[in-house]
Amino acid sequence: MTSVPWASPLRVTTPHQGALHTGPVPDPLCVILAPPGPEPLACHAVELLLPVGTSAEHLVADPPAVTLDQAPEGWSIHHTGGDRFTLRPPAPAPLAPGTRLDLALGGLGTGTADGTALMEARVVTGPDHEAAAPSARYRILTSQTPLIEYFTASAIHVNHGNGVKLNWKGLPSDSSGTVSYELYIGRDAPLDVTHQTNSAGEGSHEVPNLTTATAFALRVRKGQTQEDIKTLVVTVETPDLTVGELGAKGTVRLMGEPKYLIPRETYQNKLPGGVYQAETDGVIAAYIEQTDKTSDQKARVTITVTPPPAPGHSSKQPPGHRYEATSTHLCPANLLAPVPAQHQVTISPAAGGATLQTQVTWYPMGTGALKKQQ
Template structure:
């Protein structure tokens, strides 16, 4: 007897990147043991994306619950997911595998997903899905503001193709039911007010196009932070001139480029980070993101390790006539990550750290 673990495939919000959720269901009365999963992909439309250097991003990861899966290439346009030990899917249940850290690309892509079982019988045929990158239907997606107080309403805005029959937009976040937002769009501009969140939360704007039996999904994701890192200046007294900021240090020096830029630093004193980005005349939608990670001294996990708190601020400059700026506090001992990129064309960006003291900014 052949037992099929039928895969399904959906996009899921996960911070500032795209996550792909593979669900392997077992509708049979017998257990199914999955040895590995193969994913074959080919581009269906759109140009090949420009690939950044490997050091620009962390590699994708895959997990299901507490089980980590090894994601490795297995030939041209083919990857394998393997758990440390075969995973058994009990009757009537399913297994979710979340691939994190995927970078959305332009155009649509066909995925063929096959769950390989330890049964000696013939393996089930692959399930085929089509997903699209964020530039197919959605141009931009941002929060105003990007950091809020717990429980305070804030606004999500986006630009995208105007909704029509067969094109539906949905916002997903946390454990809340998906929110249909076609009615919140006027032409290509959308505005939706979130009633508030209690902790830093990832949001996804999904655009689903249905044509006959084909369904295409594109997505944009962002993170809204709760709270702002505290700055500790300490006691300040002087008889003469007081200099609040000492020598500024470049995090990302002023540069015009086509390439993504990504740097991580560790400040040894409190400070502020000022950042600026301007698209070139050949560019649209240049992204500037600052992420500050701190240690919460009052919260620990089950092992006694202090929990980390991530505060993320980002802005999207739509064209050369609309540069964007960010000003973010960075406390002593935090980790500062700065990232800039443009989907197409050149842009100019600069990120500078202004220390409130004589400490250094150490590269990681």
């Protein structure tokens, strides 16, 4: 993707690791400034060469539409002719060692077919524009087509015992890279439905005999770097449990007292986690944030919910259902993981060498604990 000079003070990134989705909701193009060594960095401007045109090798179709969507107060963007765009602070901005400045551009894209664009970026370090750090060159993959165009059900309310048909449209098979499809149904392990998706990216799956409200999720992956997830819920008109008249003396609670499995703190070298056993149904809520502004590493928390072995197969562990939330320092992440009784829960945070702040909380539904095994 890149050709970056040694100890460069500048990096260009995208939310999809070098791939820029330009439609229908365009991605930002992120520019990160950080002193590469022990000396402060004097930033008088940032110059970008963004190919202007309407072909697949261009990044900008309409230069006035390019905006500076994230920047410290007073920064501005100027189209200074041809492919050149200049980002300027209100005054020369010195960056101390160990600090980082993030800028994000919007309004990119040409509305054409997928392609590859080459761009350059450099930091101007003095009043004379010739005083600049070496340019960094980047190859940006552009994509006009979303990974998932739609994911729908034939009905969002069904009678007890009826089924639904799930339909989706993703990338056509002639797109570059390998495209795979996984379907999550309730708390079951995901199904590989790649073979149920035709060359136009259209697929379907029949789900029979629904007896309770069910959540569905479709995950699409393109190659090793891009993925998207869409979800939906189908409710059942007459579920297994119908509440008529209930009487109680005292207080009746559906949800028990929440318990912190991992308190909200900042971690780096020693990351919390563990394996737990659920005595009752419940929900785990997790929050994670990568807090190291000098690093573009991602922090993630993974929760794997594994059912007990089937009767007569005590030595064979069935596959678990994996939930994952990923964060950069620009974007914290949350997740909710349903946990049925008697299931095993494995919690695994990972920081990629950066610091992270995380919190994991157990909300029981019923009487019982989530006991730590190891």
